[in-house]
Amino acid sequence: MKRVMVVFGTRPEAIKMCPLVNELKSREGIRTFVCVTGQHTDMLSGVLDAFDVVADYNLSVMRQGQGLSELSRAMLEGLDKIFREVNPDIVLVHGDTSTAFCAALAAFYLKIPVGHVEAGLRTYDIYSPYPEEFNRRAISIIARYNFAPTEHAKKNLVREGVADRSIYITGNTVIDALSTSVKSDYRHTELEWAQGSRLILITAHRRENIGAPMRNIFKALRRVIEDSEDVKAIYPIHKNPEVRRIAYEEFSGCERLHLIEPLEMLDFHNFMARSYMLLTDSGGIQEEAIALGKPVLIMRNTTERPEGIETGGAVLTGTTEQGIYDNFTRLLKDRSLYESMCDKKNPYGDGKASQRIADIILRKSY
Ligand code: UDP
16 A cells, blocks of 8 residues: 655645545555645635545644744654654655645655656746745755656756656646536626626736736736726735735726635636636646636746747736736737637646546556
């Protein structure tokens, strides 16, 4: 019986790891343990409930005002104890969070093999996203199994000297998640408010954008929304108090834009499925939007997910007011551009990534 320990801590990781947890649990010959670190708390439970996943361990590491060093120390200590108790054959981590980095490091110290889900994403700018670009590069040094979502991610790893035989192209597990979350009979009062208009779904919260870039973003969005009578926008606003302060100032009195509380995953995925297009500075939403056939404007200067831009479903707008205004206006006005962006092949997977990863784990001896 293989003992597989899955560790995650944030909402985006949970969305992408829960389909894998369920796949592993369905396999004979695997005993699965789930450890959540508590890097996100309230935002995690809705995702666990939606996938019917129960954590075996919860480190509850988050403290008010805690810095990255303190957070990492708490996670390393807690994970070390759990790994010693469970004695797993492999530890699976996801992506680029501090949780993923600390779990990989704690496993490495105990010489436990690490499998890295969503391996090989890069911007090659160590401060963007921060600290995630460092985290994912450091995990690639440790991981014995690299589950790369795309050919592009694999190439990044090979270029860095990661052994070819350790890399498996699996697709992204987020596509697996969407197949359970999007429902045809979904209803919500906010969607009723937007009915009859083109619905624009917005998210913006990246740490690198807080301050002047975020003001630019919001000013541009407001100008376009106020110019376009057939458009309504919904912005589920992140809990970060600074993001909230800037958003409430910049959007005050803008009637065709609703600032709402962050949505549960099931709601967010169904809002996306019913929107006309998305504007975001998020990572994972780029993949989800394209998978759902929704054009996406990426309000950042770099992205670790160039596949969406290469296939034509996404555009990188930068964070200047004019850049965002021009791209947003063009996409609203140019119907054939819009339709061509909806029609692009999804480069992020076919919904079977979890199956492939479980197959590889069963096949391998450690
Ligand atoms: N998401 C959500 N509710 C929201 C906004 C986003 O459930 O109100 C989900 C979204 O579907 C995606 C993930 O959270 O899977 C993206 O999270 P975020 O933008 O925080 O992180 P990133 O992907 O940039 O790391």
